[in-house]
Amino acid sequence: MKSSLTQRILSNIATVWFVGYAPIASGTFGTLAAFIFFVAFWPADFTLLVITAAIIVIGTVAAHAAEGYFNEKDSGRIVIDEVAGFFISILYVPKGFVVLALAFFLFRGFDIIKPPPVNYMERIRGGLGVMLDDVAAGLYVNIILQIATRMRFF
Numbered sequence: 001m002k003s004s005l006t007q008r009i010l011s012n013i014a015t016v017w018f019v020g021y022a023p024i025a026s027g028t029f030g031t032l033a034a035f036i037f038f039v040a041f042w043p044a045d046f047t048l049l050v051i052t053a054a055i056i057v058i059g060t061v062a063a064h065a066a067e068g069y070f071n072e073k074d075s076g077r078i079v080i081d082e083v084a085g086f087f088i089s090i091l092y093v094p095k096g097f098v099v100l101a102l103a104f105f106l107f108r109g110f111d112i113i114k115p116p117p118v119n120y121m122e123r124i125r126g127g128l129g130v131m132l133d134d135v136a137a138g139l140y141v142n143i144i145l146q147i148a149t150r151m152r153f154f
Contacts, residue, residue, distance in 0.1 A: 007065045013058060013080060014066035020077035028108055030079025034086040035104055045092050052087040056131055059084055064127030074122060074130050081134035085111060088138030093145040098154045103141055110137035 015021060022029040043051060059080035066078050089103040110118065111134055118140070121132040148154065 007069050010062040010065035011069040014062040014078045016079050016083060020075075020079040026076050026079055027082050027111060030082035031086050031104060031108055031111075033079070034083040035100065037083075038087070038090065038100070042095070048087055049091055052084055052091065055080065055084045055087065056135065060127040060131045062127065063130035067126065067130070078130055081131045082107075082111065084131060085134030085138035085141075088135060089141035089145065091142060093142065094149050099145060099149065102148075102154075103145060106141045106144060107137060110140050115140070 012018070016030055016033050019029050019033045020026045038048075062080055063074075063078050066075060067073055070077060086103065086107050089107045090100065093099055093103075114122070114133060114137070118133050118136040121136050122129050124132060
């Protein structure tokens with residue numbers, strides 16, 4: 001398959017610069033990359049919201065291109081969706097190690113199990129489908145964390 005420079009660049013974005021090439025559990029490594037980014041830069045919630053929105057838009061385009069590049073629907077190498085989903089999980093919740101760790105594990109669980117309507121999202125074709133199931137999983141986790149932190153479970 002002939003690929004353009006743009007398609008290769010977008011595929012690199014979709015794999016989060018080769019994080020998606022992890023030999024096992026690439027989605028977990030993609031989520032870990034998001035976790036490490038957050039801890040390293042600790043952006044304010046509004047900044048994280050802007051970053052997340054940009055990742056969703058760029059990630060949709062990149063995931064679509066990567067599907068063509070890899071010739072595979074929702075390739076396991078595409079992990080930009082995990083980054084967006086994890087960031088959504090922690091938006092506007094109190095940040096601390098317990099909350100971040102819980103967000104990490106809950107997000108991975110929801111992403112793997114894909115309860116309705118998360119499982120319906122991945123039926124959407126192209127990059128949008130790749131991104132939306134993780135966006136939905138991130139929203140589930142965010143709702144849980146919003147409730148748990150407001151009820152002072154931790």
